[in-house]
Amino acid sequence: MADIDNDQVHDVEIGIVGSGSMGAGMTLLFSQNGSRIACYDYDADAVKTLMKEAKEDENVDENLVHGYTSLDKLVSSFPKDQGKRRILVLSLPHGQTADKILDELLPRLEKDDIIIDGGNEWWAETERRQAKAKEKGVEWVGMGVSGGYQAARHGPSMSPGCTKEAWEYLKPYLEKWSAKTKNGEPCVLHIGPGGSGHYVKMIHNGIEHAHLSILCEARSILRYQLEYTNQEISNLFESWWKEGPLRGNFLVGIGFKGLRFEEGDGIKNKEGIVEDIEDKVTQDVDKSEGTGTWSTKEIAERHVAAPAIAAAHQLRIISADKFERLDVAKNLQLPQPSRAKEADLSKEEKDNLLNTVHTAVYGAILGAFVQGLNIIARASKDQEWGVSLADCIKIWRSGCIIQSDAIAEFLIPLLEPFPPSEPLNLLRSIPEIGKELAKTFEAQKTLCRIALDTDAVAPALNASLDYLKQVNCKTLPTSFEEMELDYFGHHNYDIRGKTEKGSKKGNYHTEFSRMPGV
Structure with missing residues (x-):
């Protein structure tokens, strides 16, 4: 490991621009897999912190990590061999930051060099930058990187959107770095041309927002309307994660683990730290993350029904400003959520009810997958990207937030027969999916009825149920x-x-x- 800017190597394989949590994670991941990495950040402290992490990480050879605060040194650290192309991976905020670094890099790069934008970005901006880079003969790859900072360190799900030629060159690297399924299959595939990779990641996040809302609403009903303890809910979620239709669901898995934490940063509560965490979600509202907003925008502009995704976004908006919400509640003076009569059921009856809740949550989560995939299918047709929905599910089998093993095993064989060029409405084209959702209808009604009777907040659950009612209704109002x-x-x-x-x-x-x- 070299001190920043004090030495100069000329044999790096990959350059990483941005040394925040995601960029740092990717630097350590790539070097752990044997690649010599040059990392760059204008913030010297960020680079120093990353290099210290490389030194302390027993899985990383610190001699493979080199840090720079100079773009010139970053670019010149690549070998001069003919046919060897520079690969630069950006881990930066979306928007103007990416434009600025593109303007700084292009004069320093050569024909056939590759820039991978690994941040979340609006797909049309990706295509604009691709056109600009192409004028210089440089490939700009819009690649979704899923799974958060921990996956960036240990292997993310990746969705590159680029030319086939760029994909073939990058494929060995990306497959080495990506998350792997239990069978060792890399969770990265060529999604398509243009902005398709960032588009698929955007909708992945839209589905993620729906799943997060569905689970938080269900947990709240279990906790406050049905009066289960957090430990009991944790045990329930663990059973869902281990077997049944939600087996291997990432969010259910971290949910049961998180509910068992009694101490956290600034919090100590024997009932679980979740009890002391404020009920506000600011992500998207504070503009630090755009994918939820963009997904909701796409629902409107592509004219695709995805009410669970939209409802989840609305709940975030309402939750974000706690003081505003408290003032509104003073004005409305409406009843607050109350205890459900079902809390007094016998143990056998409550066990049956828990099975119903399980089925209802599964139906809502599967429905959110369907809604999100329908958006991707419509966009793929509109933009002529040729995105395979089966491939989307395949790359979501590990290293991402919406991983759900049992659902993936159900969907992939149903989606594989359809060619990427064929537009799909999943509930119209694949009867088996409709039949599976139909099995959850009564359970979803029961859970939503409990929410309605007790004034519990359950927008994504209600939207999921209403979606089935609407698409099933032969005569709408x-x-x-x-x-x-x-x-x-x-x-x-x-x-x-x-x-x-x-x-x-x-x-x-x-x-x-x-x-x-x-």
Whole structure:
């Protein structure tokens, strides 16, 4: 391990730009796998901290890690061998920071060098930067990196969006660094061209937000409406994680472990530190993370129904400002969530109810997968990316937040027969998925009924149930809405039995204002 900027090597394989938690994790991961790494950050303290971590990590050869605060030294640390391309991995915030580093790097790079943007980024911005880099002959790869800072250290799920040629060059590296399934399969595949890699990661995070909301709502009902202790809920979640339809679900797994913590940073509570953690989620609202907002934007702009994802985002918004919420509650003076009558059930009855809760949560989580995959399918068709939904599930089998082993085993064989070019609505194209969700319908109704009766907050659970009700309903209440739209806006309507396929505007219009008595 070298002191920063005091020496110069010329044989690094990978350059890492950004030495924060994600960049540091990737530096240690890559070097642990035998790659010589040059890490760069304008903040000398960040580089020093990273190099100290490399020295102290028994799994890392400190001699493979070199730190710089000079971009020139970073770029010149690569070998001069003909045919050897520089690979630079960016671990930076989205937006202007990435543009600034691109402008600084391009004059220093050569044709065929590769820049991998491993941060979360809006897919259209990725494509803009790809076009700019292409003018110099440089490949800009938009790559989603899933799993948080711990996965960045131990092996993330990765979704690169780039040319096939760039993928073939990067493939040996990415497969070496990625998370692996239990069978040793790398959790990285070529997602498609352009911004497809960042798009898939964005929707991964949208699904993640829905799953987080579903689980926190279910845990709250179990704790406060059904009066289970956190230890009992932890044991329940552990049983879900070990077997059944939520087997191997990452969030259920960390949930049962987290509920057992009685001491944390600034907290000590025998009932579990979760009891003293404030009920506010600021991520997205504070603009530190954009993927939840972008996912919700895509739901609207792609015209794809994904209510659980949207509801989860709304709950975050409402939760973020605690003092504002308390002031609103003073004005509303509505009942607060209360104890459920089901808390008085016999042990046998409560055991049956817990099975129902298990089924309901599974149905909501599976439904969020379906909704997210439908968004990806629509975007892939619109942008002509050719994204394989089966491949999305394959790379989500390890190293990511929405890993769910049993669900992956269920979905992959159903998705594999469909070519990437074929647009999918999963509930229309794959009857088996609809039948599986239908099995959870009554359980979801029961859980939502408990929430309704007790005024418990359960937006994602209710949205998941309502989604099934809406897509299943042969006659929706929207004929009245269509009539009124035509009344005030001349929006036209279709006539029952004469409707054309698709979502085109109707052919009929009535001049309501000319009718007698109107």
